[in-house]
Amino acid sequence: MTKYVFLTEEWIEQARSIRAASGVDDTPPAHAMRMNQIITEVPFGDGDIKAHLDTSDGELKMDLGHIENPDLTVTLDYATAKAILVEGNPQVGMQAFMAGKIKVDGDITKLMAMQAGAADPSAAAVAAQIQEMTE
DSSP states (O other): OOOBOTTSHHHHHHHHHHHHHHTGGGSOOSSOOEEEEEEESOSSTTSOEEEEEEOTTSSOEEEESOOSSOSEEEEEEHHHHHHHHTSOOHHHHHHHHHTTOSEEEEOHHHHHHHHTSOOOHHHHHHHHHHHHTBO
């Protein structure tokens, strides 16, 4: 499998393709949330990436750039983002949050509600494929 650098446009496009082919998006997200993300210390480009996640219309949308009127904005470094989003390591996320490495502006209860959802076996399979294709 071809490897892609996490959060490059090529990586995002490939991750979208994996999700679309899996059918995992056929089930609407349990919670509506509009979240902007600022990823710092990125090892390519200008050092920061702006991205977003939006489930407000019943499907998961992730892309580069920010959306207007987010419920919250999360700022974290590249290594932490990769550990949480690609490696699926929630302990890293909790430790980083407690250490002040993850900053949340806005309605943190939306983020907590999304994280409290039950694990979906289909989503876990998609996550494994995305981890496999990430450099």
